[in-house]
Amino acid sequence: xxxxxxxxxxxxxxxxxxxxxxxxxxxxxxxxxxxxxxxxxxxxxxxxxxxxxxxxxxxxxxxxxxxxxxxxxxxxxxxxxxxxxxxxxxxxxxxxxxxxxxxxxxxxxxxxxxxxxxxxxxxxxxxxxxxxxxxxxxxxxxxxxxxxxxxxxxxxxxxxxxxxxxxxxxxxxxxxxxxxxxxxxxxxxxxxxxxxxxxxxxxxxxxxxxxxxxxxxxxxxxxxxxxxxxxxxxxxxxxxxxxxxxxxxxxxxxxxxxxxxxxxxxxxxxxxxxxxxxxxxxxxxxxxxxxxxxxxxxxxxxxxxxxxxxxxxxxxxxxxxxxxxxxxxxxxxxxxxxxxxxxxxxxxxxxxxxxxxxxxxxxxxxxxxxxxxxxxxxxxxxxxxxxxxxxxxxxxxxxxxxxxxxxxxxxxxxxxxxxxxxxxxxxxxxxxxxxxxxxxxxxxxxxxxxxxxxxxxxxxxxxxxxxxxxxxxxxxxxxxxxxxxxxxxxxxxxxxxxxxxxxxxxxxxxxxxxxxxxxxxxxxxxxxxxxxxxxxxxxxxxxxxxxx
Amino acid sequence: xxxxxxxxxxxxxxxxxxxxxxxxxxxxxxxxxxxxxxxxxxxxxxxxxxxxxxxxxxxxxxxxxxxxxxxxxxxxxxxxxxxxxxxxxxxxxxxxxxxxxxxxxxxxxxxxxxxxxxxxxxxxxxxxxxxxxxxxxxxxxxxxxxxxxxxxxxxxxxxxxxxxxxxxxxxxxxxxxxxxxxxxxxxxxxxxxxxxxxxxxxxxxxxxxxxxxxxxxxxxxxxxxxxxxxxxxxxxxxxxxxxxxxxxxxxxxxxxxxxxxxxxxxxxxxxxxxxxxxxxxxxxxxxxxxxxxxxxxxxxxxxxxxxxxxxxxxxxxxxxxxxxxxxxxxxxxxxxxxxxxxxxxxxxxxxxxxxxxxxxxxxxxxxxxxxxxxxxxxxxxxx
Numbered sequence: 001x002x003x004x005x006x007x008x009x010x011x012x013x014x015x016x017x018x019x020x021x022x023x024x025x026x027x028x029x030x031x032x033x034x035x036x037x038x039x040x041x042x043x044x045x046x047x048x049x050x051x052x053x054x055x056x057x058x059x060x061x062x063x064x065x066x067x068x069x070x071x072x073x074x075x076x077x078x079x080x081x082x083x084x085x086x087x088x089x090x091x092x093x094x095x096x097x098x099x100x101x102x103x104x105x106x107x108x109x110x111x112x113x114x115x116x117x118x119x120x121x122x123x124x125x126x127x128x129x130x131x132x133x134x135x136x137x138x139x140x141x142x143x144x145x146x147x148x149x150x151x152x153x154x155x156x157x158x159x160x161x162x163x164x165x166x167x168x169x170x171x172x173x174x175x176x177x178x179x180x181x182x183x184x185x186x187x188x189x190x191x192x193x194x195x196x197x198x199x200x201x202x203x204x205x206x207x208x209x210x211x212x213x214x215x216x217x218x219x220x221x222x223x224x225x226x227x228x229x230x231x232x233x234x235x236x237x238x239x240x241x242x243x244x245x246x247x248x249x250x251x252x253x254x255x256x257x258x259x260x261x262x263x264x265x266x267x268x269x270x271x272x273x274x275x276x277x278x279x280x281x282x283x284x285x286x287x288x289x290x291x292x293x294x295x296x297x298x299x300x301x302x303x304x305x306x307x308x309x310x311x312x313x314x315x316x317x318x319x320x321x322x323x324x325x326x327x328x329x330x331x332x333x334x335x336x337x338x339x340x341x342x343x344x345x346x347x348x349x350x351x352x353x354x355x356x357x358x359x360x361x362x363x364x365x366x367x368x369x370x371x372x373x374x375x376x377x378x379x380x381x382x383x384x385x386x387x388x389x390x391x392x393x394x395x396x397x398x399x400x401x402x403x404x405x406x407x408x409x410x411x412x413x414x415x416x417x418x419x420x421x422x423x424x425x426x427x428x429x430x431x432x433x434x435x436x437x438x439x440x441x442x443x444x445x446x447x448x449x450x451x452x453x454x455x456x457x458x459x460x461x462x463x464x465x466x467x468x469x470x471x472x473x474x475x476x477x478x479x480x481x482x483x484x485x486x487x488x489x490x491x492x493x494x495x496x497x498x499x500x501x502x503x504x505x506x507x508x509x510x511x512x513x514x515x516x517x518x519x520x521x522x523x524x525x526x527x528x529x530x531x532x533x534x535x536x537x538x539x540x541x542x543x544x545x546x547x548x
Numbered sequence: 549x550x551x552x553x554x555x556x557x558x559x560x561x562x563x564x565x566x567x568x569x570x571x572x573x574x575x576x577x578x579x580x581x582x583x584x585x586x587x588x589x590x591x592x593x594x595x596x597x598x599x600x601x602x603x604x605x606x607x608x609x610x611x612x613x614x615x616x617x618x619x620x621x622x623x624x625x626x627x628x629x630x631x632x633x634x635x636x637x638x639x640x641x642x643x644x645x646x647x648x649x650x651x652x653x654x655x656x657x658x659x660x661x662x663x664x665x666x667x668x669x670x671x672x673x674x675x676x677x678x679x680x681x682x683x684x685x686x687x688x689x690x691x692x693x694x695x696x697x698x699x700x701x702x703x704x705x706x707x708x709x710x711x712x713x714x715x716x717x718x719x720x721x722x723x724x725x726x727x728x729x730x731x732x733x734x735x736x737x738x739x740x741x742x743x744x745x746x747x748x749x750x751x752x753x754x755x756x757x758x759x760x761x762x763x764x765x766x767x768x769x770x771x772x773x774x775x776x777x778x779x780x781x782x783x784x785x786x787x788x789x790x791x792x793x794x795x796x797x798x799x800x801x802x803x804x805x806x807x808x809x810x811x812x813x814x815x816x817x818x819x820x821x822x823x824x825x826x827x828x829x830x831x832x833x834x835x836x837x838x839x840x841x842x843x844x845x846x847x848x849x850x851x852x853x854x855x856x857x858x859x860x861x862x863x864x865x866x867x868x869x870x871x872x873x874x875x876x877x878x879x880x881x882x883x884x885x886x887x888x889x890x891x892x893x894x895x896x897x898x899x900x901x902x903x904x905x906x907x908x909x910x911x912x913x914x915x916x917x918x919x920x921x922x923x924x925x926x927x928x929x930x931x
Contacts, residue, residue, distance in 0.1 A: 050768050081770030093758050094765030105840030110770030112836035347729050371735035383730035400735040
């Protein structure tokens, strides 16, 4: 269905080609997963399928890409619209119209399909993706998962035989991601659509893949093979696979269900042992639900309610954070996680209740003073970057924080070694950019660090590095609050987990107690080994005294 | 043809019909300075809006326009009191006057305020306010984007550009707010003009990235596909469109300028319209697009557009018969009459309030639905 023959792609202003001599054949009806580090050329590979590379982006493509017999050399993207459907990373930026139904019909209108066909296909697609209740809804009122499903639906109505998705679940909470993946699964099974999918969150998708293609990103050839073959030797793998590796299971389990069937044997081996590492052991002691503000706390919210427009985003929230504590803030999209973080830095003023950060209300602090009490890395780290080069950004951060010149640069070297001084900050990879913003925020040495969705767009290696940074900050006494959908990260670094739902705290306690047994928020290891209290591969490996 | 009963099933009326109706009222308002008639037009527009608007975001625009109209009225009134030269004898108050040099004759700062000039200013302002309210009514009743979707196929690209620009503006505002707020996190002031200037670069970069992503998405979804058209047809399209536009320009000039020969007037305008229309139809052949669920144009649309037109025509005819009734004298002050024909015309414009299908409520109660969704998720989690 999709054929790459000796494809080399070089962008106009690049010295080296992004992809070299790629040979790839995806058969009809296959769900093919593309993995690789950030910047390895995954997106380029995906966008070459419908000719966006090079027709739209510029650059040169040597070799041949054919889809369903059509050569992208002679067919620009619009001429392939009836064969390939492309869904980008952020569905919002791809929407042309303003309501669900119109958006689904847009592609068909462009192809000039007759009215009765359009009407029928819109209805079919609404049913297929479970969108019928949202048909008249304006697009901006949709949740993340709904939006992603509408984006998929909008390319499906032209009945393409190939669907290309670039990180469809990376911005979604676990339930919404499952929603989207279930829809994809249905397309592959019922309609025989060929799917090419790039995703960093292997743990979510690898079990659905028929084949995995790994893009090394350094000019070497692609590896393609069954998920098991690729993951057996891959340096990065989802936790369930790593658990399989250290337990020496063969064949390797790809899904929690596979692993669960082998789990009794492992549980027996682990019986009597207790997780010695991991956050539950080195984190703070269990915290009482209601804490009064004392000066040992870095920050405290007392019965705080925050109103955004007509929506009560936080309702009567109590939360206290102590030095050296790592708190994971979980909950579905729109549950109030970001609002809580924004309240802690004074971007939102509570309607009722009091907020203390370092003994003061953050909304009344001058920005210059606030910096020394609390630092926030927002969901879009790039929001904090204004300068033209990394060096200028670091110098500005030193000046803003009144720190000694060079402080920020030294921090950056620790977080992201070897970053070029002259690079424009906005052109960095996601991981590098996050590192730079973290360095900027940490320059003022705040006792409380807030991270909003830090793992969005990070590959496994960047995530591992982030986990290390958070752990060492906590060890030095900095309190860290991270709002995240990434249950694996939370399990690894957070000693305490707070779950928000519709602006209310529904659970607050040691991570172990909160996430074990929760279908949405349990990490894979916990799902496999439940009811035993194991959360991470590292803890299991240590107990078994093998290296992961 | 739809029967009377199915024609009135709830649906959205064709946006073009609402615009024609509103433009008819605007035309009527421009022809009269009679405050009673103007208030009647205002009332008719407001009544129809309340009866037939949806709960979509744009439906709130009538209130916005109405407030704007009140501001216009107030500004006109204050300007007359402070700056206008008083006419008439009924002095209400005398403000202290600022002596002005000779070349500023016609402007007086302060001075006597007469009832006559205040009433004249009020009717002037009322006319402008009524026109604004009518435009607001059209905005509230018709989705502006649906109206753009109804443009001829040849103008489709222009329509898309406008739609994209319309949805772009609000997102630009949100990103300015977000990035400006982020300045606080770097310890810099997040208020004041300087903070606004410094976020320009990131905001523009984001806007550019977003438009490139949108263009890529549109391209891969078949935007800009073209049917093969012969070179002769293309040439004919270009020629007839160009000649048509030229004819329209000359024709309008001829109609407005009383001294030009009559041939340059209406006949040229009509010929120009026909040619330009032909050009659009021919140009539409290149587009392969079809339209999903196009708004039908049936009896209620005819009634709506017709009632607006009737209001305009009857007011104009009424003006020809009795000009003084449409522009009652303010000097000397007379009680404005209520001329029969124009009044009937404006009352006709009320018809759409009953003779059009009621709107479907587009946006259902979102919060309630969200609550339902939340409970269903939590039960799933609980089991």
